[in-house]
Amino acid sequence: MLATRDPVIIPLIKKFFPQLLSTLLLRIGSAHSINYTVEAFKKREEDPRNQTCWALKNLLSYSEEEEISTCLESGGSIQDKLMNTYEYDEGIYELMLIFCKKADISKQMAMFNFLEGFLERPYNGQRVAVITCYAQFLNFASVIYHGNTDVDLEEWRNKLIVELTKTITDSDELARKQSIRGLANLCKVYLDCCVDIDTYIKITQKIDLGNFQMRLYNYEYYFSKFYLLFLLLLFLLYYLHIK
Numbered sequence: 001m002l003a004t005r006d007p008v009i010i011p012l013i014k015k016f017f018p019q020l021l022s023t024l025l026l027r028i029g030s031a032h033s034i035n036y037t038v039e040a041f042k043k044r045e046e047d048p049r050n051q052t053c054w055a056l057k058n059l060l061s062y063s064e065e066e067e068i069s070t071c072l073e074s075g076g077s078i079q080d081k082l083m084n085t086y087e088y089d090e091g092i093y094e095l096m097l098i099f100c101k102k103a104d105i106s107k108q109m110a111m112f113n114f115l116e117g118f119l120e121r122p123y124n125g126q127r128v129a130v131i132t133c134y135a136q137f138l139n140f141a142s143v144i145y146h147g148n149t150d151v152d153l154e155e156w157r158n159k160l161i162v163e164l165t166k167t168i169t170d171s172d173e174l175a176r177k178q179s180i181r182g183l184a185n186l187c188k189v190y191l192d193c194c195v196d197i198d199t200y201i202k203i204t205q206k207i208d209l210g211n212f213q214m215r216l217y218n219y220e221y222y223f224s225k226f227y228l229l230f231l232l233l234l235f236l237l238y239y240l241h242i243k
Contacts (some may be wrong), residue, residue, distance in 0.1 A: 013062050018110035020059055021099070025092055025133065026118060027052045029125030032085050049083050056082075065102040071095065088125070089132050089174045093181075096136035105149050108137050109156070119163065124172040131167050131175050134160050135182030142189045157189065 013020065031049045057072040057079075072079050072095075081091030100108060115130045138160040141153055160182070167179040 010062065013059070014064075017059070017062065018103075018107045019114045021056075022111050022114045022133075024052055024056045024059060025095075025129045026115070026126050028056070028082055028088055028092065029127070029129035030123045031125065032088050032128075033123040033125035049088075053079055053082050063102075067098055068102050071098050089128050089178055092129055092132045093136060093178065096133050097139075100136050100140040100145075105145075105151050105156070108140070109151070112137060112159075116163075119167065124175065127167070127170060128172055128174045128178065131164065131170070131182065132178045134164055135178050135185060138164065138182050139185040139188065161186070 028049065031052055053072070060072055061069050063069040078091050078094050081087040081094070084091070111133060115133060118126050118130050121127065138157065141157045141160060143153060164179050164182040167175055168183075170176050170179065
């Protein structure tokens with residue numbers, strides 16, 4: 001249906017885009033809840049994980065935002081992660097990062113309302129998908145991204161915090177990881193909410209500079225170690241030559 005580009009259903013797909021995206025992300029999660037063997041499928045196309053990625057790619061092509069519509073167009077890292085049982089949560093997280101950057105808060109809230117009931121489901125992968133989406137919603141729940149909205153952002157944040165706090169003790173390791181990551185995003189949200197934009201830019205620039213300096217320090221550290229080992233090797237060769 002998504003691949004037909006039928007003009008009759010295009011308006012419906014665009015209208016219910018958040019709910020359809022939620023459905024496919026849940027399907028990614030449930031597909032990873034089953035331990036498929038290598039021999040389970042004769043062809044890669046038969047793998048439900050691959051089928052869901054294909055459907056997801058077609059759905060995203062309906063988005064009016066180019067960054068969203070093309071993020072799975074040529075495969076790449078997000079699609080590879082969505083297919084990987086140990087990294088599919090990272091694939092969802094990266095996909096939702098792009099979605100939340102471009103989608104207004106009403107679309108995020110529509111996804112939240114749709115996903116809310118799936119936290120109690122037995123499939124671990126579905127809970128992982130829900131929690132990962134919540135983590136990104138919280139990451140963008142600030143005036144920096146939604147300055148002109150009538151939505152009470154504090155109430156929106158509190159709702160997300162409550163849900164993420166409840167899932168810290170989830171039985172699934174990936175769910176716990178994304179829950180903690182979501183709550184850790186509050187540090188960024190605090191800066192977004194409490195600091196004026198000019199100061200915010202200065203702080204983030206200092207953080208980026210600090211990260212660069214740390215990487216530079218690491219390079220210098222490893223280079224000095226290599227240099228010392230090189231001198232030691234020369235000394236040993238010289239010593240053996242004398243003997």
